[in-house]
Amino acid sequence: MxxxxxxxxxxxxxxxxxxxxxxxxxxxxxxxxxxxxxxxxxxxxxxxxxxxxxxxxxxxxxxxxxxxQPYPPSDPPSSDAHAAVAGVETALAEYELGTDPEVTPRPWPELVAALRHLNEVVRARADYAEQGTIVPGLLAELHATYVRDPRRRREALVGLLHAYHAAAVLTRNQGVRGLPLLAVRLAQTVAEELGDPAWLGVTAWMRGHVCGHLTRRLAYQLSVRAADELRPHLAESNAAQVYGMLQLNAALACAAQGRAEETRAHLAEAEDVAARLPEHRENFGYLYFGPDNVGVWRVSLATELGEGPKVAELARGVRPEAIPAAARQAMFYSDLGRALVAERATREEGIRALVKAESIAPQRVRHNVFVRETVANLLTTARRDAGGRELRGLAWRMGVAPTG
Missing domain, CATH: 1.10.260.40 (lambda repressor-like DNA-binding domains)
Structure with missing residues (x-):
């Protein structure tokens, strides 16, 4: 610890x-x-x-x-997730679009079921350990299918985009350098082959998302440019969802640079698009874009802008549980918690929010640098009767040693 x-x-x-x-x-x-x-x-x-x-x-x-980062594993699931990165790295290095990896893929219905399990079960619960076990084999099988079965070529490309997205998320959230951008670059090649504007937008969103911590300027430029390219396609629900996510990416890049007015402008654009989406629509790219997701991002952006306990007002009415993605729900509660602990009057409520976030997606929250910094600071400044037992338990599970 x-x-x-x-x-x-x-x-x-x-x-x-x-x-x-x-x-x-x-x-x-x-x-x-x-x-x-x-x-x-x-x-x-x-x-x-x-x-x-x-x-x-x-x-x-x-x-x-x-x-x-990456932090030393503090529990078995985190250890398994760290160990799984090696297999993902090998797969990213080995497989190339159009080159047969010389593996025998499962029949297509079984691959479809495996992709659905990856997206709707494993990624939904933010289980990076299992993701890391599944993704390398899927990449090999999908590349083989693309080469050997012309009838399934388009479907295999879409499957590869999902698998590369999972690889990017896993490696990014484990704090591994280089691999997230490699996964996105490979996904971009696949999207270009597919030639679908909405999927090209997804890969631009992925690239902005994973490179944001390296260069906010580039993340902003990528997001705005890709959003502009999707404007002619906004009548299509899938393109509109990607456009909305790109606006949220641009808002985060602005918030991280303290550009509050521009942050709110991009957030407002995303809200407008979400409000106009048809009620029954495909969850395109498993981006979960819609009014509930915009509400979650509103809380995150206000936390980044340093709006403190005012974030609690923005959180009222937001339904994170309506989004079937543990990572998204957990980020809502962790950002809300980080905002609330800034003031003594709301500190205990903030600690409860952080603990709830960790219970929803432990592998995601325990490795979040801002949550770790918040918990470490609380350990040295908060009184033991202010959420003490819950706070110390959270710190222990994160591998942050209680002091004092």
Missing amino acids: DDGHEIGRRLREIRSWRQLSIRAVAELSGLSWGYLAKIERGEKPVTKRSVLDALARSLRVSPTELTG
């Missing part, structure tokens, strides 16, 4: 390696040196993307160099 203040330790180490004073880093990042000193001492958490991005830019490192 560590004490949870990974960013503070890494900031001090990298700053020393760069031979920069804390005042120099403050000037480069636009943050006060007093605030940075508190981060280094573990007295202040880093719970906003904008702060993490500013520190990474000033030190000329990837944000993952500051977060220390």
Whole structure:
């Protein structure tokens, strides 16, 4: 176990390696040196993307160099998820569209069932350990089907897009560098072969999503450009759903840069599109885009903008349980919790929200850097009678050692 203040330790180490004073880093990042000193001492958490991005830019490192990801596994499922990454990496390196991987694929109905299980069961419950077990074999079988069965070529391409999306999500949320972008690049090749504007939009959304922590500017440009390309197709429900998700991606990129007005403009556009969707529609790309998902993102964006307990007002009426995706539900409660613990009056309510998030999607929440920073800070500042038992249990399961 560590004490949870990974960013503070890494900031001090990298700053020393760069031979920069804390005042120099403050000037480069636009943050006060007093605030940075508190981060280094573990007295202040880093719970906003904008702060993490500013520190990474000033030190000329990837944000993952500051977060220390991937974290050492603290429980069997996390260990299994980490171990599964090796198989995914091999599959991403080995298989190429149009090249026969020389495996014998299952009959097509069985592959369809396997894809449905991946998307509707495994990914829905954010089980990265099982995802990592399933994805390599599916990639091999789908590539083989694409080469050998011309009748199933289009369906195999769509299946590959789902499998590559799962690979990108798994590796990104395990904090593995390089592999998420490789998975997205391979998915982009598949989408180009497919030639469907909506699927091309999905791969643009995926790329913006996985590269956002590296460069908010690029994530924003990718999202806006892809959304503009989908405008002529908005009468189609599938394209409209992707367009809405791209608007949410653009909103997050703006929020991480502190551009509140633009954040709200992109969020409003997504809300408008969601309101106009037909009631009965395909859940295209398993993006779960709709009014409920926009409500979840509204809470996340307000948390990123630092709106604190006001986020609780925005959360009223949001139905995260209406989205059959554990990761999306968990992010709602973790972002709500991070916002509520900012004030003493709502701290206990915030801790309960964090615990609920972890119970919904433990593999997702335990590796979220902002949740870890929040929990570590609570351990050093909150009184033991303020959610103490729940907080210490959460910290223990995350591998963050309670102090004091």
